[in-house]
Amino acid sequence: xxxxxxxxxxxxxxxxxxxxxxxxxxxxxxxxxxxxxxxxxxxxxxxxxxxxxxxxxxxxxxxxxxxxxxxxxxxxxxxxxxxxxxxxxxxxxxxxxxxxxxxxxxxxxxxxxxxxxxxxxxxxxxxxxxxxxxxxxxxxxxxxxxxxxxxxxxxxxxxxxxxxxxxxxxxxxxxxxxxxxxxxxxxxxxxxxxxxxxxxxxxxxxxxxxxxxxxxxxxxxxxxxxxxxxxxxxxxxxxxxxxxxxxxxxxxxxxxxxxxxxxxxxxxxxxxxxxxxxxxxxxxxxx
Amino acid sequence: xxxxxxxxxxxxxxxxxxxxxxxxxxxxxxxxxxxxxxxxxxxxxxxxxxxxxxxxxxxxxxxxxxxxxxxxxxxxxxxxxxxxxxxxxxxxxxxxxxxxxxxxxxxxxxxxxxxxxxxxxxxxxxxxxxxxxxxxxxxxxxxxxxxxxxxxxxxxxxxxxxxxxxxxxxxxxxxxxxxxxxxxxxxxxxxxxxxxxxxxxxxxxxxxxxxxxxxxxxxxxxxxxxxxxxxxxxxxxxxxxxxxxxxxxxxxxxxxxxxxxxxxxxxxxxxxxxxxxxxxxxxxxxxxxxxxxxxxxxxxxxxxxxxxxxxxxxx
Numbered sequence: 001x002x003x004x005x006x007x008x009x010x011x012x013x014x015x016x017x018x019x020x021x022x023x024x025x026x027x028x029x030x031x032x033x034x035x036x037x038x039x040x041x042x043x044x045x046x047x048x049x050x051x052x053x054x055x056x057x058x059x060x061x062x063x064x065x066x067x068x069x070x071x072x073x074x075x076x077x078x079x080x081x082x083x084x085x086x087x088x089x090x091x092x093x094x095x096x097x098x099x100x101x102x103x104x105x106x107x108x109x110x111x112x113x114x115x116x117x118x119x120x121x122x123x124x125x126x127x128x129x130x131x132x133x134x135x136x137x138x139x140x141x142x143x144x145x146x147x148x149x150x151x152x153x154x155x156x157x158x159x160x161x162x163x164x165x166x167x168x169x170x171x172x173x174x175x176x177x178x179x180x181x182x183x184x185x186x187x188x189x190x191x192x193x194x195x196x197x198x199x200x201x202x203x204x205x206x207x208x209x210x211x212x213x214x215x216x217x218x219x220x221x222x223x224x225x226x227x228x229x230x231x232x233x234x235x236x237x238x239x240x241x242x243x244x245x246x247x248x249x250x251x252x253x254x255x256x257x258x259x260x261x262x263x264x265x266x267x268x269x270x271x272x273x274x275x276x277x278x279x280x281x282x283x284x285x286x287x
Numbered sequence: 288x289x290x291x292x293x294x295x296x297x298x299x300x301x302x303x304x305x306x307x308x309x310x311x312x313x314x315x316x317x318x319x320x321x322x323x324x325x326x327x328x329x330x331x332x333x334x335x336x337x338x339x340x341x342x343x344x345x346x347x348x349x350x351x352x353x354x355x356x357x358x359x360x361x362x363x364x365x366x367x368x369x370x371x372x373x374x375x376x377x378x379x380x381x382x383x384x385x386x387x388x389x390x391x392x393x394x395x396x397x398x399x400x401x402x403x404x405x406x407x408x409x410x411x412x413x414x415x416x417x418x419x420x421x422x423x424x425x426x427x428x429x430x431x432x433x434x435x436x437x438x439x440x441x442x443x444x445x446x447x448x449x450x451x452x453x454x455x456x457x458x459x460x461x462x463x464x465x466x467x468x469x470x471x472x473x474x475x476x477x478x479x480x481x482x483x484x485x486x487x488x489x490x491x492x493x494x495x496x497x498x499x500x501x502x503x504x505x506x507x508x509x510x511x512x513x514x515x516x517x518x519x520x521x522x523x524x525x526x527x528x529x530x531x532x533x534x535x536x537x538x539x540x541x542x543x544x545x546x547x548x549x550x551x552x553x554x555x556x557x558x559x560x561x562x563x564x565x566x567x568x569x570x571x572x573x574x575x576x577x578x579x580x581x582x583x584x585x586x587x588x589x590x591x592x593x594x595x596x597x598x599x600x601x602x
Contacts (some may be wrong), residue, residue, distance in 0.1 A: 014494070017421065115301070115302070115305065116305070118302065119302055119305045119306045119309065120309075120583060121536075122306055122536075122578050122581045123309075123536075123537070123574070123577070123578060123581075124375050124536045124537070124539040124540040124543075124577060124581075125537070125540045126539075126540035126543050126544070127539065127540060127543065127558065127573075127574060128542070130543070130558065130559075130562060130570075131313060131570070131574065132560055133562075134313075134317060134567070134570065135313070135316045135317055135318075135320075168588060169461050170449060174297065193513035207428065211428070211430050214432075214433075215431070215432060215541075215543075218430075218432045218544065218547075219543075219544065219547060219559050220563070221559075231430075231529075234432070234433060234436070238436065240442045240552040241436055241439070241440050241444075242440065245440060248433070248436055248437065248440060251435075252430070252437070255427070255430055255433065256428050256429050256430070256433070259427075259429075259430075260424065260425055260428035262428075263424050263427065263428055264424065267424070
C-alpha cells in the first residue's frame with residue numbers, strides 16, 4: 001500500500017510545479033465542499049449600496065453590479081466547476097470506454113462505430129456542443145451532456161488504440177486459448193490495463209471541460225444566469241470591466257488556475273504511466 | 288500523385304456523406320415541426336405548403352436527405368429566417384472577417400509556436416525550457432474570451448493603442464489600416480493554439496532527437512545546429528503539419544467566442560446570434576461549411592505530408 005502511494009506521488013515530488021497543481025486542486029475541492037462555511041456572504045444576495053465596490057476588508061474580491069460579494073460567488077463557483085468536470089468525465093468514460101472496447105474486439109462493429117467517431121471529430125468542439133444545446137435546451141445537465149459528447153470522441157480513440165494493442169498481447173491470447181469468454185477478457189485483462197491511460201485522459205478532459213463550459217456560460221448558453229459559475233460571473237460583468245477590473249480578474253483567474261492545475265497533474269501522471277516517458281524519466285534529462 | 292489524390296477523394300466521400308447527414312438531421316432533432324423550425328413562427332400557409340413539397344416531408348427520411356443534398360450541391364443552403372436571405376450569402380457576408388482573423392491568427396501561431404517549441408526542445412531541462420513549457424501550459428489553460436477581455440482592458444481601454452471592438456471591411460474607408468481591429472482578437476485566439484503547437488513541436492523534436500540517424504549525423508561531426516535544423520526539425524515538422532487540421536477545428540471553436548468578445552461581424556458571432564434568434568437554417572449552413580472546410584484542410588495536410596516526407600511519397 002505504501003509503495004503504491006510512493007509510486008503515485010513520485011512524479012509530483014520530482015517536479016515541484018506538479019505538486020503546486022495538486023495543492024490548488026485540493027483547495028478547490030475543499031472550497032466546493034465547505035462553500036457555505038467559507039463564503040462570508042450569500043452568493044445570491046443583493047446589496048445595492050455596496051455595488052461595484054473594489055476589493056477591501058469588507059469584500060475581499062470586491063462586489064459586482066448588484067453588490068453581490070465576488071469572493072463568495074467565486075467560492076460557490078468551485079461547486080459548479082467540479083460538477084461540470086466530474087459530469088463531463090463521467091459522460092466521456094461511460095460511453096467512451098464501452099464503445100472503444102467493443103470496436104477493438106469486434107472489428108466489424110468497430111469499423112462502423114469508429115467511422116462515426118471520426119465524423120464527429122470533424123465538428124469543432126464548441127460548434128458541436130452548441131448544436132446539442134440547441135437540440136436539448138439550455139441548462140447545467142445539458143451543458144455537461146453536450147461537452148461530454150465532444151470529449152467522448154477522444155476517449156473512444158484512446159480506449160480503441162490501447163485495446164487494439166492489448167488484444168494482440170500474449171496474455172490475452174493465452175486467456176482466449178484457455179477458453180475465456182469476451183466478458184472475462186474485457187473485465188480481467190483489458191479494463192485493468194486501461195486504468196492508467198484513462199486516468200491521464202480524465203485529468204485532461206476535466207481541464208478542457210472547464211474551458212468549454214466557461215465558454216458556453218459566457219455565450220449565455222450554459223448554466224442558467226442565476227447560478228454563480230465563474231463563466232457566468234465573467235459574462236455578466238463584461239460591460240463593467242473598465243470600471244471594476246476585479247470582476248474580470250478573480251473569476252477568470254479561478255478558471256485558469258483550475259485548468260492549469262489539472263493539466264499539470266495530467267502531465268505528471270502521464271510521465272509516470274506512459275512507458276515511453278518513464279524511460280526518459282529514469283535515464284535522466286537527455287533523451 | 289494524381290492516383291493518390293483520386294484515392295483520397297474517394298475515401299473522403301463516405302465521411303462527407305455521414306457528416307452531411309448529421310448536419311441534415313440536426314433540423315429534425317430540434318423540438319418542434321421542422322417546417323416551423325426552418326421558417327419561423329411567422330410563416331404564411333403558402334410558404335409552409337411550398338417548403339413541405341420542396342423538402343418532401345411525406346417521403347422517407349433518406350429521400351428527404353437526398354432532396355436536401357441535391358439542393359445543397361446546387362448551392363441552395365436554405366433561407367435565413369432573420370435576414371430573409373439565402374443562407375449561403377449570409378455566411379459569405381461574414382467570411383471576410385473570419386478568414387482574415389484566422390489567417391492572421393495562423394501567422395501568430397507559426398511565428399511564435401514553432402520557434403519557441405524548437406528553443407524549448409534544444410534547451411530541454413534548462414530554465415529557458417521550463418519558462419517556455421510552463422508558459423505554454425498556462426496559455427493552453429486560459430479561456431480565449433477571458434484573454435480577449437483582458438487585452439481589451441489593457442490595450443484598448445487602458446492604453447488606447449488598439450480599437451476594442453468591431454471590424455470595418457478593408458474594402459471600405461480605411462483600407463488595410465482596418466486590419467488593426469483584428470490585432471487583439473487574433474492574439475487572443477492565437478495564444479491557446481500557439482501554446483499547443485509549442486508543446487507539440489517540443490515533444491516531436493525530442494522524439495526525433497532519439498533516432499539513430501541523429502546520432503549518426505552528430506557522430507559524423509556535423510555541427511549540432513545543422514543537425515537540429517536539417518535532421519531533427521525537418522522530421523519533427525511532420526507531426527506539427529499533421530496537427531494543423533486539428534488546429535483549424537480548435538480555431539473555429541474559439542473564433543465563435545473571440546468574435547463575440549470583440550463584436551466582430553464574422554461567421555462565429557453569426558452562429559451565436561443565430562442560436563439566440565432561433566435562425567436554425569443559418570446554424571445548419573455554417574455547420575456544413577465548417578465540416579467541408581475541415582475535410583478539405585485535412586486533405587491538404589495529407590498532401591503536404593507526402594510532399595514533406597519522401598518516405599511516404601514513395602509508398
